[in-house]
Amino acid sequence: MSDLEVEKLIVFGRELRAHGLSVTPAEVVTATTALQIIDTTDREEVFLSLRSILTTSIDDFAIFEDVFKRFWNSSHSLSTSTAVRIQTQAPRQTSKGLGFFLENWSNSFAAGAQPVKVPGASDTKSATEKDFSEFTNEELEEVSRLARRMVRRLARRPSRRWRPVKRGHRVNLRRSLRLSLKTGGELIELAYKERRPKRTKLVVICDVSGSMDIYSRLLLQFIYGLQNSFAKVESFVFATSLARITGDLKNKTYKRALDRLSSNVHGWSGGTRIGASLAMFNEQWLRRIDKRTVIIILSDGWDTGEPEKLAASLSLLKRRAGRIIWLNPLLGSADYAPVTRGMQAALPFVNVFAPAHDLASLRALEPHLVL
Amino acid sequence: MREEVKQIQQMLEEQIYIADAAIATALYLSTVLGKPLLIEGPAGVGKTEIAKALASAMQTRLIRLQCYEGLDATTALYEWNYPKQLLHLKLEESSSASETEKEAMIFSEAFLLKRPLLQAITEHERAPVLLIDEIDRSDEEFEAFLLEVLSDYQVTIPEIGSIKATHRPYVVLTSNRSRDLSDALRRRCLYHWIDYPSLEKELEIVRAKVPAINADLAKRVTEVMQATRTMSLSKIPGVAETLDWANALVALKAPELNEEIVAETLGCFLKDESDVAAFKAELPRICTDV
Numbered sequence: 001m002s003d004l005e006v007e008k009l010i011v012f013g014r015e016l017r018a019h020g021l022s023v024t025p026a027e028v029v030t031a032t033t034a035l036q037i038i039d040t041t042d043r044e045e046v047f048l049s050l051r052s053i054l055t056t057s058i059d060d061f062a063i064f065e066d067v068f069k070r071f072w073n074s075s076h077s078l079s080t081s082t083a084v085r086i087q088t089q090a091p092r093q094t095s096k097g098l099g100f101f102l103e104n105w106s107n108s109f110a111a112g113a114q115p116v117k118v119p120g121a122s123d124t125k126s127a128t129e130k131d132f133s134e135f136t137n138e139e140l141e142e143v144s145r146l147a148r149r150m151v152r153r154l155a156r157r158p159s160r161r162w163r164p165v166k167r168g169h170r171v172n173l174r175r176s177l178r179l180s181l182k183t184g185g186e187l188i189e190l191a192y193k194e195r196r197p198k199r200t201k202l203v204v205i206c207d208v209s210g211s212m213d214i215y216s217r218l219l220l221q222f223i224y225g226l227q228n229s230f231a232k233v234e235s236f237v238f239a240t241s242l243a244r245i246t247g248d249l250k251n252k253t254y255k256r257a258l259d260r261l262s263s264n265v266h267g268w269s270g271g272t273r274i275g276a277s278l279a280m281f282n283e284q285w286l287r288r289i290d291k292r293t294v295i296i297i298l299s300d301g302w303d304t305g306e307p308e309k310l311a312a313s314l315s316l317l318k319r320r321a322g323r324i325i326w327l328n329p330l331l332g333s334a335d336y337a338p339v340t341r342g343m344q345a346a347l348p349f350v351n352v353f354a355p356a357h358d359l360a361s362l363r364a365l366e367p368h369l370v371l
Numbered sequence: 372m373r374e375e376v377k378q379i380q381q382m383l384e385e386q387i388y389i390a391d392a393a394i395a396t397a398l399y400l401s402t403v404l405g406k407p408l409l410i411e412g413p414a415g416v417g418k419t420e421i422a423k424a425l426a427s428a429m430q431t432r433l434i435r436l437q438c439y440e441g442l443d444a445t446t447a448l449y450e451w452n453y454p455k456q457l458l459h460l461k462l463e464e465s466s467s468a469s470e471t472e473k474e475a476m477i478f479s480e481a482f483l484l485k486r487p488l489l490q491a492i493t494e495h496e497r498a499p500v501l502l503i504d505e506i507d508r509s510d511e512e513f514e515a516f517l518l519e520v521l522s523d524y525q526v527t528i529p530e531i532g533s534i535k536a537t538h539r540p541y542v543v544l545t546s547n548r549s550r551d552l553s554d555a556l557r558r559r560c561l562y563h564w565i566d567y568p569s570l571e572k573e574l575e576i577v578r579a580k581v582p583a584i585n586a587d588l589a590k591r592v593t594e595v596m597q598a599t600r601t602m603s604l605s606k607i608p609g610v611a612e613t614l615d616w617a618n619a620l621v622a623l624k625a626p627e628l629n630e631e632i633v634a635e636t637l638g639c640f641l642k643d644e645s646d647v648a649a650f651k652a653e654l655p656r657i658c659t660d661v
Contacts, residue, residue: 030404033404034404038373038376039372039376044372045392048397049400052396052397055562056557057411057562160441161441161510177456181473184470185461185463187457319551
C-alpha cells in the first residue's frame with residue numbers, strides 16, 4: 001500500500017475524531033492492514049470494512065457514513081475543521097433562592113406539627129395518596145423513615161458473586177481441599193463462601209429552584225433519609241448551579257442539617273439550569289460514577305437553559321451510570337404531559353421516568369434502585 | 372468484491388444462513404485479522420446463528436459461553452474437579468507420597484474441568500469458533516477478565532502455570548445492548564450491527580429455513596411480521612419468531628392466512644399480554660392490508 005493511502009487513512013481517522021467518534025491509532029493501524037487484504041476498488045467493500053473497524057457502536061454509523069461519503073468522493077480537499085467546543089459558563093445570578101426556602105423550612109419545622117399547606121387536607125385523603133404539597137411535619141418524618149427503610153433493604157441484597165468467609169452456609173470446596181492436604185486428605189477444617197452483597201451506590205441530584213418549591217422540602221427530607229443509612233449515597237442540589245450537600249446532611253438531626261444547608265449554600269437564583277448544573281456535575285464527579293451507580297434526578301424539567309446542553313450532559317452521564325431515574329413530581333397529576341423542552345431533551349437518556357409527589361410513588365421506586 | 376468475501380457468503384448460504392455483503396466482509400476481516408467480532412442488534416435477528424453458521428461452514432467446533440450476571444472465572448474458564456480430587460486423596464491415603472506430591476497430583480491437568488474459554492484455547496485439532504453470547508448480561512468484572520483472555524489468548528492457572536492457545540479461536544461476541552459495553556472491549560473488536568431484515572431478505576430466510584411452506588403463505592407470513600414490527604410493541608418479534616410461526620402454520624397445514632388462523636397462532640410471535648391485545652385490535656387491518 002502506498003504511503004499516500006496510509007496518510008489518507010490517518011487524515012480520515014482524524015476527521016472522524018473531529019466529528020466525535022473516538023478512533024484510536026490502533027484502529028487506524030488495523031484499518032491500514034485491512035485495506036491490504038480487501039478489494040480497494042470496490043467502494044462498498046472499503047466502506048463496510050472501515051466501518052466495522054473504525055466504529056464501535058451503531059450510534060456511530062450515521063456520522064461514519066457521512067464522513068466517508070464526503071471523504072472518499074473528494075479525498076483531496078478536506079476541510080481541516082476541528083470541532084471547537086466553547087464552554088459557556090452559565091451566568092450566576094444571586095438572589096435569595098434556596099437560602100430563603102431553607103430558612104423558612106427550618107422555621108416551620110421548629111414550629112411543630114403545623115400543616116404546610118391546605119389545613120385539614122389530611123382528613124380527607126390517606127397519607128400515601130396525598131400530594132407532597134399538602135404534607136404536615138409528622139408526615140415528613142414518615143418520608144425520612146421510608147427512605148431509610150428502602151436503602152437498608154438495598155444494602156442487604158446479595159449479588160451473584162461469591163467471597164470467602166470464615167463462617168457461612170456454603171462450603172468453599174477449593175479452599176477446603178487445600179486445607180485437607182494438611183490432614184492427609186481428610187476434610188476436617190472446612191472453608192466457606194457466601195454471596196457478596198451488592199454494592200449499589202446512589203447519587204441524588206435534587207432541583208431546588210422556585211418551580212420545585214413545594215416539593216423540594218419533601219424531597220430533601222427523602223434525601224436526608226437516604227443519606228443517613230448504610231448505603232453509599234452522594235447528594236447534590238441545584239438551581240442554576242450545583243452544590244454538594246452530602247456532608248451537610250450526614251449524621252445530624254434533620255433540623256441541624258437544614259440549618260447547615262441554609263448557612264452553607266449561598267448565591268442561588270430562582271431559575272433552573274439543569275443542563276449547566278449537570279454539566280458541572282459531570283466535570284467534577286463523572287469519574288466517580290460507574291455501572292453500580294444509580295442516579296436519581298428530582299426535577300420538574302422546567303429549564304431556562306439550552307435543552308441541547310441538558311441532552312449532552314445526560315448522554316454522557318448515561319454512558320457511565322448504571323441507571324438514571326428521573327423523578328418528576330408533576331407527573332403525579334393526571335393532566336401533566338412532559339412537553340417542556342428540557343424534559344423532552346432529557347427523556348431519551350432516562351431509564352425510569354416516574355412521579356414523586358406522594359409516598360406511594362416513592363415506595364414504588366424501590367425495585368428500580370436494584371441494579 | 373473480493374473472492375474470499377464472496378466465498379464466505381456462499382459458505383454461509385450453504386449453511387442456510389442468508390448473509391449480506393456487510394456480514395460477509397466483517398467475518399472475512401475478523402478471521403483474517405484475528406480480531407473478535409462484536410455483533411449487536413435487537414433480540415431474535417440471528418446474531419447467534421452467525422456463529423453457528425460460521426462454525427459449520429468452517430467445519431470446526433462451536434464452543435459457546437452463555438453470559439449471565441455473576442458469571443465468573445470458575446464457570447467461564449476452569450474449575451477443579453473436587454469429587455475426583457477427594458476420591459483420589461482417599462485412594463492415596465495409605466501411600467507414602469508426601470503432601471507436596473499429593474498436592475501436585477490433584478492439582479494437575481487430569482483434575483481440571485475445562486470451561487468454555489479454556490476449551491477454546493486448548494482445542495488442538497483446529498481453531499474453534501468461540502461464541503460469547505449476550506456479553507451485555509455479564510457484569511463488568513467479567514468483561515475486564517474477558518478482555519485479558521482475548522488480548523493474548525493465554526490464561527494462567529496458579530497451580531499449573533500459563534496455558535497458551537494452540538490455535539487462536541475465531542471469537543464472536545453478541546450483545547442485545549441491555550447495557551453499554553466498555554470502550555476497551557469495543558475497541559478490541561470489529562463491529563457489526565444486524566437489524567430486522569427487509570421484506571425480501573426475510574422472505575428469503577423463511578423459504579430457506581422452512582422449505583415445506585408454500586410460496587404464497589411464506590409471503591403473507593413475512594408481510595404480517597413486517598407490519599407487526601411497525602406497531603409499538605413491548606417485545607418486537609424477531610426472525611426467530613417468524614420462523615416459529617411459519618413452522619407452526621406448516622404443521623397445522625394452514626392453506627392460507629385468515630384472521631382466525633392468525634388469532635389462533637399469534638402466540639408464536641407475540642410473547643406479551645398487552646402486545647397480544649394491541650395486535651388483536653389491529654388484526655382486521657393487518658389481514659386486509661397485506
